Amino acid sequence: MRLTAILSALIMFMNLGAQEWALPVISVANVRDTTRHGSEMTTQVLMGTPLKVTQRMDCGWSAVITPEGYTGYIIDNSLTFLDEGCMDSWRKSPRLAVTSSYEIKAYSSPDIKSEPVTDLVPGDIVVDARICKKGFFKIELPDGRNGWVREDCVAPLETLNNGNVAEKVLESAVACMGTPYMWGGLSVKGMDCSGLTKLAYLSAGIIIPRDASQQALVGTTVDMDSLKKADLIFFGNPQTGRINHVAVYEGDGYCIESAGRVKRSLPESAGQIITARRYIGNEGREGIVPVIHHPWYFATESVKKRTVD
Incomplete structure (x- = not known):
C-alpha cells in the first residue's frame, strides 16, 4: 500500500x-x-x-x-x-552539511556566547555565505536568516560521499549510541530503526529508502557469513517474510540497531533474520543515490563545475 x-x-x-x-x-x-x-x-x-x-x-x-x-x-x-x-x-549555491555527531547551534555572531539563531543536527543543509571569521563560517538558513557555525562542524555538501563510505556510515551509527528510539524519528534527537540506517548512509552522502521494508528491496543480497561493514541486516516474520526491523553490521559479529535506544547487539538477539543487503558498490542503482547525483540537490552543470574545481 x-x-x-x-x-x-x-x-x-x-x-x-x-x-x-x-x-x-x-x-x-x-x-x-x-x-x-x-x-x-x-x-x-x-x-x-x-x-x-x-x-x-x-x-x-x-x-x-x-x-x-x-x-x-x-x-x-x-x-x-x-x-x-x-x-x-539554491541547487547551484555553495552549501554546507552539518557533519558534527551531535546537535549544535548557529549563533548570531562568531562567538558561542552570542545569541543562538537555531539548533542544527547532523544532515541539515545550509547555504555557505563564504565568510570565515574566528573559526566560524557564516551561513544562510533556508528562510533567509543568517548565523555562524563552527567550521569543524560542517563540510561542503558535495564532499559527503568522499572517503571510505563504510567508515562514515559506522562512525555516524556509533555516534548515535544511546539516542532514544522514536517512531518516525530521523535525527540525533530520536530515531527509529530505519531512521538510524538512513541517517548513517546520509552522513556518507547517500540517499536510501526510508522504511526497513523498502530498504530491504534495494542493493544486493548477501549471506550472513559474508557480511561486510555497513551491510544492512533485516529482521521480521520468517513465515510471511514481512520486514519489521533493520540494523547496520558493524563487524566482528556485531550490529548497531535502534530498539529502545541505539545500541550494539548481536544480530541473533535482535530478532528473526530474514535477509541482508549490501549497498556499498551499488551506489547509483535504484534506491541508492549519491546526493551529488540527485537532481533535486544539484544542477548537472553545478556538479561538473565543482568536480573540476
Missing part, C-alpha cells in the same frame, strides 16, 4: 504544470499521515532537504514528496516555499 501511494504521488507530481518546492526551515520537521498534529508521524525531514510540493491546503499544511519518494504532510510554518527559478538558484 505504501509503495502504491508513493507511485501515485509521483505520477500526480509529473502531471502538474508549474512545480512548487519547499525546504524545511527548522532542524527537524515532522511529516504526518494527515493534516493534524495528532496524526501519526511517519517520518521527519532535515533542514534544507528539497521537497516537492504536490498540494498547498487552506488549513496551513502542504502535501510533499521527499527525495526518496516518501509522501506525507508538513505544517507550512516549518517550510519555506520556492518556485522553480529560486530552487535552481
Whole structure:
C-alpha cells in the first residue's frame, strides 16, 4: 500500500504544470499521515532537504514528496516555499552539511556566547555565505536568516560521499549510541530503526529508502557469513517474510540497531533474520543515490563545475 501511494504521488507530481518546492526551515520537521498534529508521524525531514510540493491546503499544511519518494504532510510554518527559478538558484549555491555527531547551534555572531539563531543536527543543509571569521563560517538558513557555525562542524555538501563510505556510515551509527528510539524519528534527537540506517548512509552522502521494508528491496543480497561493514541486516516474520526491523553490521559479529535506544547487539538477539543487503558498490542503482547525483540537490552543470574545481 505504501509503495502504491508513493507511485501515485509521483505520477500526480509529473502531471502538474508549474512545480512548487519547499525546504524545511527548522532542524527537524515532522511529516504526518494527515493534516493534524495528532496524526501519526511517519517520518521527519532535515533542514534544507528539497521537497516537492504536490498540494498547498487552506488549513496551513502542504502535501510533499521527499527525495526518496516518501509522501506525507508538513505544517507550512516549518517550510519555506520556492518556485522553480529560486530552487535552481539554491541547487547551484555553495552549501554546507552539518557533519558534527551531535546537535549544535548557529549563533548570531562568531562567538558561542552570542545569541543562538537555531539548533542544527547532523544532515541539515545550509547555504555557505563564504565568510570565515574566528573559526566560524557564516551561513544562510533556508528562510533567509543568517548565523555562524563552527567550521569543524560542517563540510561542503558535495564532499559527503568522499572517503571510505563504510567508515562514515559506522562512525555516524556509533555516534548515535544511546539516542532514544522514536517512531518516525530521523535525527540525533530520536530515531527509529530505519531512521538510524538512513541517517548513517546520509552522513556518507547517500540517499536510501526510508522504511526497513523498502530498504530491504534495494542493493544486493548477501549471506550472513559474508557480511561486510555497513551491510544492512533485516529482521521480521520468517513465515510471511514481512520486514519489521533493520540494523547496520558493524563487524566482528556485531550490529548497531535502534530498539529502545541505539545500541550494539548481536544480530541473533535482535530478532528473526530474514535477509541482508549490501549497498556499498551499488551506489547509483535504484534506491541508492549519491546526493551529488540527485537532481533535486544539484544542477548537472553545478556538479561538473565543482568536480573540476
